[in-house]
Every structure is written in C-alpha cells, then in structure tokens.
Amino acid sequence: MxxxxxxxxxxxxxxxxxxxxxxxxxxxxxxxxxxxxxxxxxxxxxxxxxxxxxxxxxxxxxxxxxxxxxxxxxxxxxxxxxxxxxxxxxxxxxxxxxxxxxxxxxxxxxxxxxxxxxxxxxxxxxxxxxxxxxxxxxxxxxxxxxxxxxxxxxxxxxxxxxxxxxxxxxxxxxxxxxxxxxxxxxxxxxxxxxxxxxxxxxxxxxxxxxxxxxxxxxxxxxxxxxxxxxxxxxxxxxxxxxxxxxHHHHDNHNHSKGEVGTSMWAESDCRSWLDSKPKNSVVYVSFGSYAHVSKAQIHEMAIGLLHSKRPFIWVLRPDIVASDVQDILPEGFMEDSKEQGLVVEWVSQLDVLSHSSVGGFLTHCGWNSIMESLWLGVPMLAFPLLTDQYTNCRLIVHEWEVAMSLGQVSRSSNNIRSTLVTRQEIAVTIEEFMEIDGRKGKNLRSNVGSVREVMKKAAxxxxxxxxxxxxxxxxxxxxxxxxxxxxxxxxx
Known part of the structure; x- marks a missing residue:
C-alpha cells in the first residue's frame, strides 16, 4: 500500500x-x-x-x-x-x-x-x-x-x-x-x-x-x-x-467500454441520432448542471432553434427552470421539431462533442464545458448565465477568439440575466455561427484548432x-x- x-x-x-x-x-x-x-x-x-x-x-x-x-x-x-x-x-x-x-x-x-x-x-x-x-x-x-x-x-x-x-x-x-x-x-x-x-x-x-x-x-x-x-x-x-x-477522448474516440461516470443524471445515448447527421451540421445546446433559466427564455430558445433550421441536440435538465415547474417547452414544440432536433435530459457531453456531426456548442460557458469543447475542437456560442461564466465568456470570446456571443451580455441581477434574448436573434446568430465557410466560422475553427494543440501539448x-x-x-x-x-x- x-x-x-x-x-x-x-x-x-x-x-x-x-x-x-x-x-x-x-x-x-x-x-x-x-x-x-x-x-x-x-x-x-x-x-x-x-x-x-x-x-x-x-x-x-x-x-x-x-x-x-x-x-x-x-x-x-x-x-x-x-x-x-x-x-x-x-x-x-x-x-x-x-x-x-x-x-x-x-x-x-x-x-x-x-x-x-x-x-x-x-x-x-x-x-x-x-x-x-x-x-x-x-x-x-x-x-x-x-x-x-x-x-x-x-x-x-x-x-x-x-x-x-x-x-x-x-x-x-x-x-x-x-x-x-x-x-x-x-x-x-x-x-x-x-x-x-x-x-x-x-x-x-x-x-x-x-x-x-x-x-x-x-x-x-x-x-x-x-x-x-x-x-x-x-x-x-x-x-x-x-x-x-x-483524456482518452483526445482523438475523438468515445469513452472506454465499461467506464462508469460521476453524472448525477441518467445519460441518453444519442449516437444513432448523431450518426444520421452530416459532418459539422449539429448544434449541441446545454446550460450545464447548475444554472437555472427562465421559462420565457426557454421558449425563445426553443423557437429560435426551430427557426434556425439547423439540426440540434438540446440538453434540458428536469430542474432547468425549477424542480417544481413542468411543461417548460412551448406547446407543440416537440412535434414541430421531431425531424430537426433531439431533446434529452442529460448526455455524456464528451461523447456528443467528440462526434463528427457536431459543428458547434451553444453553451452557458461553464469551465468544464469550455475545456471539453476546446479539447475536442468544437467552437462555441457563448450564453453565460451566472457565477464564473461571465468571465469565462470574456476569455473565450475576446481573449482567445474561439467563440461568438449570443445576445448582449447584460448585468446579472440575483444571478439572472436581465435581458431576454429573442428567438429572432437566436435563429440569426446560430445561422451565422454554423456557417462553416463564412469568415467568422473559418476564424473560429482556426483559433479553436490552435488552442486545442496548446492544451494537448500541455497534457x-x-x-x-x-x-x-x-x-x-x-x-x-x-x-x-x-x-x-x-x-x-x-x-x-
């Protein structure tokens, strides 16, 4: 011993x-x-x-x-x-x-x-x-x-x-x-x-x-x-x-067989759905394990994703608004989006981000999410909600230039974003963000690749x-x- x-x-x-x-x-x-x-x-x-x-x-x-x-x-x-x-x-x-x-x-x-x-x-x-x-x-x-x-x-x-x-x-x-x-x-x-x-x-x-x-x-x-x-x-x-x-995810391989994680939520297996999508086409959306989001913002996000016309995986924890609030999505959203998107309560984030069909990550800017996204070469759309996420957003958008901002970053009041980001802005920004051949898309992916190499070398x-x-x-x-x-x- x-x-x-x-x-x-x-x-x-x-x-x-x-x-x-x-x-x-x-x-x-x-x-x-x-x-x-x-x-x-x-x-x-x-x-x-x-x-x-x-x-x-x-x-x-x-x-x-x-x-x-x-x-x-x-x-x-x-x-x-x-x-x-x-x-x-x-x-x-x-x-x-x-x-x-x-x-x-x-x-x-x-x-x-x-x-x-x-x-x-x-x-x-x-x-x-x-x-x-x-x-x-x-x-x-x-x-x-x-x-x-x-x-x-x-x-x-x-x-x-x-x-x-x-x-x-x-x-x-x-x-x-x-x-x-x-x-x-x-x-x-x-x-x-x-x-x-x-x-x-x-x-x-x-x-x-x-x-x-x-x-x-x-x-x-x-x-x-x-x-x-x-x-x-x-x-x-x-x-x-x-x-x-x-770190065995570093070459875009799924996690080891038999590995047991420390997730507090049961993870959905999205691999078959992801396998059916073209390379770099899917927007992965997650607000992490702790932050809460208003029901009004959830509605705007849902319609914005739908109007973006991009395939998406959206992680919505059961308590994302509050543990006693149910039916948080707009009426008819699940039916309207069934050909376009997949809504799950939780996933293995590393498995999703390492899949070739995922082209971008709409993230709350939690530090684990940022590190995982960079490690796997996925650019980010930054939507900070609370705590360190505002400073993290500054790092990835302005210092490292590996992310775009979604909406204006507004002052936090009681750890709630004070400005609602509208469905129109969400749809337009996602389209610009996911345009791989566009100027911003090319720059983001180039910068992400450079940061990824720095991280890999450090490890x-x-x-x-x-x-x-x-x-x-x-x-x-x-x-x-x-x-x-x-x-x-x-x-x-």
Missing part, C-alpha cells in the same frame, strides 16, 4: 465533482492512496444515474470512498431550495467533516494531506485542527480566482458593490485585462453583496489564503500572464494541471500540466525531501 494517503473532498455540485474526481484518479494512477469524500446525497444520485454501478470502486485502484453528511436529510430537494442547501454547506457541514476526519485518522493509514474544492469555507480550519497540509483545488479559470482573491481591490476602488458608472473599466486586477462590469463573476455584479452566497465566496477565499498549495484546473499557456502575476503574490506553491477530464509527457502534476506527486511521495514546497514551485 502507498505510504502517501490523500483525502479528497468533492464539492456537491456536478461541475465541481468532475474535475476533482479526475484529479483523484490521476493521483491514484501514480500509486497514491486516495480517499474520495462524497456527500450522501451526491453519492445516491450518482449511483442511481449509473444504474447501481459505483464509479468510485469501479474505475481505479488505490481509490476508496468515504461518505459524509452535508447536514440535510436525504429527501430534501436541494435544487429547489438552493438557499437552505448553501446555508448548511456554510454552517453545518463542517461538524460532519470533523467526525469523518477523526474516523479516518483512527482507522489509518496516516493522512498526508487533504485536497478540497476551494469553495469549501472550512478547509483551512480542518487542516489546522488535524495538523495536515491543505491543498486548495480551484475548478475554474485562474483569472476568476485572481478576481475573487483581489476582492479587496474592488472594494478599495469603489467597484464593490458596483454602483458607479457601469461602463468604467476595472484595470487593476493582477494578471487580468481591463474588465467591464459584465466581465466580472455574477456575484460581484450584484448591488446586494450581503447574501449567503457572497459570505460563502468571501470565507472560501479567506480559507484559501491559508492553504499550503493551490492547484488549478487550467492550462498554464492559456493563462500565462495571470498565473505569473498571481504566483508572485500567493506566498504558496501554485500549479495548473488542467484540463481535468478523461502530454513533458507538457506543463503533466509536469506540474508529476511534480506535485513527487512532493507528496517525498522523492525530493530536501526541497520545501516553495522550492518545488520554482522547479515546476
């Missing part, structure tokens, strides 16, 4: 589970014993979605599972009651984590470090209480990390809360370009900054300041300037190891992400015991 034992805490949201679980698998593949900690509710949903198969015991050696309560009963509707869910994550989950840590220490083997999602507010307190090094894992682009980390600069310059001229540029965030208000994460756009979610973010970044390491799911070459400037300020080792997903042997991850593992294993973490950072 490995002498290194790492305990990995997964934040109980789908977009956070995917990258940190894949980090755990990478560590386990290198011989590190990993205890993956999942909440009871997340685990139950994953098992149900996978027809009883357990990904934590099926996929990798050197991984074991531990379950912890999030502080709520199993039958509580977390999707419908986000405020109550976030409240227990902030105030109640920590006591359950303490009990689990005591149990893990008692049973052994000794814990070498904990790796926690940065959003956990209690991470630094738990690490210090048990005398264990703390690694903070950031699942979003490092530009977003830098913005949150420098929250105090927004306050100092009168931009938090942002009540002054909304066209004023924010040009003082280290490593970031001059940003508009609508380039900030949605929580920093709001006028009311006293909400529970603001408290979670603030306390999470106070906790992150006490970490021994920061690891980020990004690619160094894509955010080099931000990473370089942030490294000078952190006072702790930092490394980028992205993209963190199943290969000798690449930045591969080297950074192996350097971190070497540190864990004590192969270079003469080096302190700060010395190792200079090595990687």
């Amino acid at each position: 490995s002498s290194v034992h790492v305990v990995v805490f997964m934040y109980p949201f789908q977009g956070h589970i995917i990258p940190i679980y894949n980090l755990a698998k990478h560590l386990a593949a290198k011989g590190v014993l990993v205890t993956v900690v999942c909440t009871h509710d997340s685990y139950a949903r994953i098992i149900k979605a996978n027809n009883g198969r357990d990904p934590f015991t099926h996929n990798a050696h050197h991984i074991r599972l531990a379950l912890v309560s999030d502080g709520l009963p199993q039958d509580f509707d977390r999707s419908l009651n986000h405020h109550d869910f976030n409240n227990v994550l902030l105030y109640k989950m920590e006591s359950h984590v303490e009990e689990l840590m005591e149990d893990l220490q008692r049973k052994g083997p000794p814990i070498s470090c904990i790796i926690t999602d940065t959003v956990f507010v209690w991470a630094d307190r738990i690490a210090k209480k048990f005398g264990i090094p703390h690694v903070s894992f950031w699942t979003e682009p490092i530009m977003v990390f830098s913005i949150y980390y420098h929250w105090d600069l927004l306050v100092k310059n009168g931009h938090h809360p942002f009540t002054s001229n909304e066209d004023e540029l924010i040009n003082y965030i280290p490593g970031a370009p001059a940003l508009k208000l609508t380039d900030l994460p949605s929580y920093l756009q709001e006028r009311d900054v006293s909400t529970l979610k603001h408290k979670i973010i603030y306390q999470a970044f106070q906790s992150a300041r006490g970490a021994d390491w920061i690891i980020s799911n990004t690619v160094e070459e894509l955010e080099r300037r931000t990473i370089q400037e942030l490294r000078q300020q952190l006072g702790m080792p930092f490394c980028s190891v992205g993209p963190m997903f199943q 290969m042997n000798g690449g930045s992400s591969k080297n950074n991850l192996e350097g971190f593992i070497d540190y864990l294993k004590g192969r270079e015991q003469s080096r302190s973490p700060s010395q190792l950072e200079s090595h990687i």
